[in-house]
Amino acid sequence: MTKLEKIEREIEALGPEELSHFRAWFAAFDAANWDARIDSDAASGKLDALAERALTAHRDGRTRPL
Template identity: 55%
Template structure:
């Protein structure tokens, strides 16, 4: 059995209160991981092309307010 399968089986056994607590914990964990990845990508230059395209679109007036 893989780790993921083991975790899935454990999650199925959680009470509704425990599941809510796990859901909140995982949401925060996942958000922190996402933020860290975005920061790494920005530092390494992986987002430079996307940022330059967005800036050019803005400067040319082809963007609209949300």
């Protein structure tokens, strides 16, 4: 059995309250990892080309207000 399969079985065995707590924890955990990845990509310049394309589109009038 893989590590992931073990985790899946443990999650399946959780009661409703524990599952609710797990969901909240995992959502926060996942969001923090996502934020860290975005911060890392931004700091390394990986997002510079995308930002420039967006700014160019805006300057060229190819955007609309939200």
